[in-house]
Amino acid sequence: MRAILCAGALALAAPAQANEPAGAIVSIGGAVTEIVFALGAGDRLVARDTTSVYPEAALALPDVGYMRALSPEGVLSVGPDLILADQNAGPPETVEVLKDAEVAMVQIPDVFTGEGVQAKIRTIGAAIGVEDKAEALATDVAARLEAAQAQAEARAGGAKKRVLFVLSAAGGRIMASGSGTAAAAMIELAGAENAVTGFEGYKPLTDEAVISAAPDAILMMDRGGDHDSPVDQLVALPWIAATPAGQARAVVRMDGLYLLGFGPRIPEAVADLNAALYGG
Template sequence: MICCRSGFTLRASAFALLVASALPVVAQEKPGGIVAIGGSITEIIFALGASDRLIARDTTSNYPAEAQALPDVGYMRALSPEGVLSVDPQMIISEDGAGPLETINVLEAANIPFITVPDAYSAEGIIAKINAVGQAIGEPEKATQLAGDLTVRLDAVVQTARQDAGQEPKKVLFILSTQGGRIMASGQNTAASAMIEMAGAQNAAVGFDGYKPMTDEAVISAAPDAILMMEREGDHNSTVADLLALPVIASTPAGETGAVIRMDGLYLLGFGPRTADAVSDLSAALYGS
């Protein structure tokens, strides 16, 4: 659902109409004072040449490097209303899933346009997201151009990835974390699963949706040819050596060959303007092309 909170709501059934409409999402044609919540939203605004209208961003918005100079209002799933309102926003544009709900309710009641852009893990989802942001900031023509260029590039890299994979696509296990030796992996209907498939491979984790812990038996049965992980810091970080030292990983085909791929989280899973490049890089890491 896309929501524009300045006295009205746009529900899911109106999403296609919103994207296609020539009318601006808000009364102000090209608003400034924008707070971007979500890395892909920030990337899109920069790609549309409207970075000068941004006044703040959330912690996940670390690309491009210039974005990091903006005030940080906190992690998108743990926002405080005080942190967001302290920068005096004229508009808030957010990825779906921002929270907590109590904060969102306060922000929506502050008489500031609050737009939530749905996220879908597909080429069509990225295009819809770009067009929705373009409409919100009064740049529909630039959004159409950006979306068109991305469509062409993404179609080309996905086709190349499938050709490189041939008749035997590799099985890839995306591991979110290994805290306590427990494998937290990506099942179906996730950004990671969609990226694996776009790169010409198969998700080795089947039988569940979302991110869940896998038993040692399930990991061994999945028999991944490669392990995919995010480059990250803090408690969830695990070096390649640490990962390969886990007996359950060592017993898989990926562990035996040391096939571990690590990529920046926003680049890999953001589903924004750089997705075509991320698919190309992942495919190259898997198939050596």
């Protein structure tokens, strides 16, 4: 028998195993893995996905691949008793195979709010049998986030900065965040406002749209490769140079998982983003 949990609905495995905590866990999703470690269960992990890069101990685990491009063979090859998977894990056909396997699978909801982080923690805690620890961690995160938001709002005052999140500037073309994304939620939590709200998700912007957005600051993930854009190159783009952010060279770069993971470090990420935007 298998067990699948999605958005709080648990179908229990065989009764004799119902109360036995899983001893071999595969964690799919950076925040999921981070929460498992924060709950003191990192020693029960037998593998993780490519996005699971924190804490450092996670890097010693076998890597089963990128969370959106998993193969069922790779995930099952490590012999898990339980698969904890971010709800965005995929592709869908792999998820269906994993659901049909003789392994318990828990899909973790990913909602870009403080309450969403608490729900992740509690869902994972229930799945691995550490509900008390999960409740304590969720309560602590909630209190720290409330304090971070209060400080962020006080520092921002009545003049919130307009922030453009740039997912990619490859080839000089700006791929930016609209509404409904982790980036948009983090900008708001940090006491600022998203400079682009006319669409949902991430889309390429025309040069005119970048200028019209008139961001006071540009926010990017700090990463290498083709999607990276050093500050000098970015602010040299004419459509960036024409914005207040470009003129002030106001570019904030933060680790992607830390910034967008919506895990237990979210209070610190909110505080750091606010400080980078407003000073302090």
